[in-house]
Amino acid sequence: MAPTQPSSGFGTRAIHAGQNPDPVTGAVIPPVSLSTTFKQSAAGVHSGYDYSRSGNPTRHNFETAVAALEGGKYGLAFASGSSVTATILNSLHTGSHLISVNDVYGGTYRYFTRVAVNNGVEATFVDLDNADNIKPHFRENTKLVWLETPTNPTLRIVDIQAVAKHAHAHGALLVVDNTFMSPYFQNPLALGADVVVHSVTKYINGHSDVVMGVAVTNNKEVYEQLQFLQNSIGAVPSAFDSYLARRGLMTLEVRMQRHAENAMQVAKFLETHPQVEEVIYPGLPSHPNHELAKRQQHGFGGMVSFRLRGTLDNVNVFLGQLQYITLAESLGGVESLIEAPAVMTHASVSAEDRAKLGISDTLVRMSVGIENVDDLVQDITAALEKAY
Incomplete structure (x- = not known):
């Protein structure tokens, strides 16, 4: 099967990105890789996988596909949308400050105000009906801006491109929760976001039978930091959930x-x-x-x-x-x-x-x-x- 190209249509990428027939049997749908560990040809020498928390072929297939749909280079799958939030927040040092749109998912609000604060990360919530409202809230230690658009549950729309310019002018990264739109209806990376996140549980899987999350970025430094935390914290999805989510993604x-x-x-x-x-x-x-x-x-x-x-x-x-x-x-x-x-x-x-x-x-x-x-x-x- 030919690899998908960035110019390929959305439906083509959704079906074919990372989804190559099994080289041994020719199976069109790759088998689920349930193994927790992988044989090494010599001590410390492996074919890309050594332990399933660090990397799994079925999970990698899914990560590759979502990244392709969001126009990103790197995808990282997690055990839930909330664990994506927690992992990204763990990339901030104690004493950091973040700005969030005020109309944010209740679980995200809870994490920012009742968990992150205990780790020395402070959050300010701002009405971003007008993107310029964010300007007076930046501080020297502002490292992150967090958006949802449309917001949950009042469906306000935030100007991603305008907020990205403000965030980058102050040296902060912009994270956009794109769960409500899915990659089909909105691509925040193309509008200036540094990281786009999804609760895979929702539209990406689409069948109310998987709890998962994903983050996508084009920034290699951000990817490597999040990949380290993904492995270190270990909030990764099972191979079977990754298979189900990849299957849902096709439609x-x-x-x-x-x-x-x-x-x-x-x-x-x-x-x-x-x-x-x-x-x-x-x-x-x-x-x-x-x-x-x-x-x-x-x-x-x-x-x-x-x-x-x-x-x-x-x-x-x-x-x-x-x-x-x-x-x-x-x-x-x-x-x-x-x-x-x-x-x-x-x-x-x-x-x-x-x-x-x-x-x-x-x-x-x-x-x-x-x-x-x-x-x-x-x-x-x-x-x-x-x-x-």
Whole structure:
């Protein structure tokens, strides 16, 4: 099989990058490498693998593929998205400072405020609706800027290119969590990011049966530092999880197309419903960052947030009446999932900070799956009727 080229189409890279037939049997799908250790031809001489925590053929296949899709040279897989965050933060020295977008995933907020701080790393959270807001928050010891865009769960869009310029002017690295968009809809490295991270658990794997994370970079020095920490800390995924994630990656293009098509139709429907106070979807002209989303993304993704009228009681009745759409945390699977961030994914964020961010009790976040969209709309309609 010919190696993929950077100019190859996304779907071609998703299927073929790093995925070479087995040289012994000719198997089109490489076998899962479950061995924890590898034979050496002489003491200290091996064929690229010595111990599976340090490197594994199945994991390397996956890392190569994700890097190819993000336009990066180096990929590093981890046991979870949270372990990616922890490993990157472990690259900072005690006394370092980082700046994060204020509307960040609850688990990331928890790590920055309750774990990293214990290791002497301080975080400042900034509203980055305007990228220039970041400028007064840089310090001499600011080493890292952390973005999500779209943010979780209010789907604000941050100008990656503008923030990258500010970060680099102050000698800081820019990390962008690209989980919501996947490599299909957004490529932060091309916009100036130094590292792009994903919770592989979500769209990249796409089937709600693997917990994994990944980081991609073009910076060799950053890669070598993270690779050292990956091996030293040891938060690496199993070979079987790497195989499943690589398998899910093959259909990422067609899945993301369907996610986005369905999400747009669901968002448009919700805008017409009398019990829906606000719909937040970057693909709608009503979204305040719609034009920025069109510039830096290749599409609008499968995440839709909306505010219902009434109280949390109405929200709970609505969520409890859904049939096809499952009340559960997480996102990015082929099935539609829905949740109330204030009491679920973002419960670790203080009530005061949730209020500032607009994470109210009546805010609902939906990961729109790839089911028949008419069934999803009918499910929402029936549940709303019962809730009100």
